[in-house]
Amino acid sequence: MKNPKDDGGGDRREAMKKRSADSAVALVEDGDVVGLGTGSTAEYAVRALGERVDSGLDVRGIPTSHGSRAVAVEENVPLTSLDVTTPDIVIDGADAFDADLNLVKGGGAAHAREKVVARASDRVVTVVDETKERETLNAPVPLEVLDFAVPVVRERVEELGGRFALRETDAKDGAVVSDNGNVVADAVFDGYDAPALADELDGVTGVVEHGLFVGIADEVHVGRDDGVEVVR
Ligand SMILES: O=C[C@H](O)[C@H](O)[C@H](O)COP(=O)(O)O
Numbered sequence: 001m002k003n004p005k006d007d008g009g010g011d012r013r014e015a016m017k018k019r020s021a022d023s024a025v026a027l028v029e030d031g032d033v034v035g036l037g038t039g040s041t042a043e044y045a046v047r048a049l050g051e052r053v054d055s056g057l058d059v060r061g062i063p064t065s066h067g068s069r070a071v072a073v074e075e076n077v078p079l080t081s082l083d084v085t086t087p088d089i090v091i092d093g094a095d096a097f098d099a100d101l102n103l104v105k106g107g108g109a110a111h112a113r114e115k116v117v118a119r120a121s122d123r124v125v126t127v128v129d130e131t132k133e134r135e136t137l138n139a140p141v142p143l144e145v146l147d148f149a150v151p152v153v154r155e156r157v158e159e160l161g162g163r164f165a166l167r168e169t170d171a172k173d174g175a176v177v178s179d180n181g182n183v184v185a186d187a188v189f190d191g192y193d194a195p196a197l198a199d200e201l202d203g204v205t206g207v208v209e210h211g212l213f214v215g216i217a218d219e220v221h222v223g224r225d226d227g228v229e230v231v232r
Contacts, residue, residue: 012225016129020223021045023230024091024125030058033085035117036072037092038065038110041127045091050075062087064117065110066179087121094126094213096139097220101126101231102194106142106211109167109176109184115209118216126220133222137194140165140186141201142211147175147183149206154185156204160197163188182208 021044028034028049036046046068053059053076060080063069072079092114094103103126105111118124145153154164167176167184175183189197198212220231
């Protein structure tokens with residue numbers, strides 16, 4: 001995973017992300033199994049966890065992507081897997097959240113593994129800077145889709161009133177492919193009721209997983225200029 005990105009907000013925003021990550025990592029206790037999220041905010045958390053490991057904390061991490069695994073290895077965070085155990089706590093980012101703790105995730109195409117790890121965790125802690133806060137969710141909903149099923153998933157998204165946009169990468173010609181080998185698209189809606197849309201998308205055959213996390217997050221640590229607000 002590349003270094004935490006500067007995606008427009010500059011140092012101030014990076015400081016908010018780090019504040020949020022530090023607040024979440026402070027919850028980790030000796031002996032915990034920790035789900036390691038993906039993305040720039042989660043990366044701050046993995047690095048902060050690495051510092052605590054350096055100071056003697058005994059934890060094992062379960063990465064949610066090749067990227068978060070790479071950061072954990074760099075930071076000497078010992079790793080385990082869902083074959084062996086499940087997380088006591090997962091710390092992961094989000095692209096948007098609302099007051100009901102509905103999340104949109106998958107800006108980095110990792111939402112399928114992230115949802116598996118989150119649903120397996122006892123405690124789901126989301127780390128964001130304050131720019132992710134929304135009154136009503138309307139962010140495009142990431143979809144991991146079987147390549148073979150793209151035409152029928154596109155049709156179903158359009159029937160639901162959305163636009164289906166396959167995600168493309170500048171790094172190489174063609175579609176973004178997830179860590180699981182599937183293509184990634186975004187379903188674009190003007191606005192939506194997150195639980196209702198999540199139910200609909202759960203029922204679309206060919207969608208491996210969508211990025212709406214409804215009823216999954218226990219708390220959101222919102223990094224602000226002057227500290228961290230924990231929303232429960
Ligand atoms: O697929 C990526 C994940 O869901 C990320 O946690 C999400 O996109 C937020 O990333 P960032 O903290 O970089 O904004």
